[in-house]
Amino acid sequence: MRLSWSKALDSPITLRQLRYFVATAETGKIQLAAKRVHMSPSAVADAIKNLEDLLKVKLFDRHRAGVNLTYDGHRFLDNARSILRRVNDSVFAFQNETENIEGNIKIGASVTVISYLLAGPISQFERIYPNIKIELREDSRLNLEQHLRANDIDLALIITSNLSTQQGLQVQGLFRSQRTVWCAENHRFAELSKVPIKEIEKENIIQLSTDEAEPNIMQIWRRYGCKPNIRLRTQSVEAIRSFVARELGVTILSELLYRPWSVDGTGILSRPVDEPIPTMNLGIVFCDNSQHPALACFIDFLKHELLRKDYPLHLE
Known part of the structure; x- marks a missing residue:
């Protein structure tokens, strides 16, 4: 049953309920969401239950390891x-x-930042600052460093842990995104709260090959003496989701890229790796003494946007 238009207008949905819902969707656990919004787990759970009652839909599937968005929950997340x-x-x-x-x-x-982070903030920035014009360029981390030094661009948003050198550059960390293992809903990892790296090694691996993802993940395998069986290397995150959802393999990727559905709507789960593994660190890079008022506004705005924690990130 769906709400009529007139009843929907009268529904007392609050911003607090929306914040609690978004926090729960992004963390996958009521307890973690409660810590994020500085409330008790029971208050967050009650707010979500009230929201589900108002919307007349189920937003989450509950399980032992936490919660997953339903199809309706995934749709409502964008609206919230x-x-x-x-x-x-x-x-x-x-x-x-x-x-x-x-x-x-x-x-x-980089392609990862362009695909998963920039569209929303830039759209909002251009509405708020109508007299500041933004020109975008997608390129590799190494090429973007060269463009910065040649003054071809004012600012680069890249994975900062891979910078060749910081000489002559200002680097401001934005966030750290945890890497997790993705698996199908019926996979043996689904019931685990954390997955040992040696268990992941036994699976077919679907490896992202763009934006320096493969060398970063290979460092993790080498650290723990693992020799992964890489079934597919691909530049497409959507291809990875499809293969993982169809139980053709698993992958280790940043939570920034995670979505609970493949392109055809098949479910995907994300589980923490039991051992410590490096995060994906993203930051702002610009040349020394190159800031101007418009650029300073954009940097401040981007940091302000990320502080709202609408992303599965750990802010610097």
Whole structure:
């Protein structure tokens, strides 16, 4: 049963309920969501139950290891994030003289950042700062470093742990995204709260080959003396999701890239690796003494956006 339009307008859904829902969707656990929003687990659970009652849908499937979004929950997550972002945009615009700043910014980013992080913040930034124009360029980390030093771009958003050298560059860490193992819903890892690296080694591995993902993951295998059986190397995250969802293998990737569904709607689970493994560290890189007012505004805005924690990130 769905709410009628008139009843939906009268539904007392609160921003607090939306924040609790988003936090739970991103952490996969009521307890972790409660820590994020500084409330008790029972308060978060009650808010989500009330939200489900108001929407007349089930937002989460509960299991021993935590919760997973249902199909309706996944659909509602985009709407909840959009509402919270618009509220945040309005507050930010009123607190800052956004129309008085003009300029152009040339931004370079890796394919991962372009695909999974930048669209939302840039869309919001251009609404709030209508007189600042942004030019985007996608390229490899190494090429973006060269473009920075040649003053072809003002700013690069890249995985900073792989920088060849920081000489002449300013580096500001933005966030760390945990790497986890992805598996199908019926996989043997599904019932585990954490997965030992030696158990992952026994599986067919679907390996992302873009944005320096493979050398970073190979360092993890070497650290623990593992020799993975790589069934497929691909530049497509969607291909990885499809293969994992169909039980053709598992993968280790950043939570930033994780989505609970493949392209055809088949479920995918994410589980922590039992052993310590490096996070994916992303940051802002620009040349010494190259900041101008428009660029400073963008950097401040991007940090402000990430602080809302609508992403599965650990902020620097």
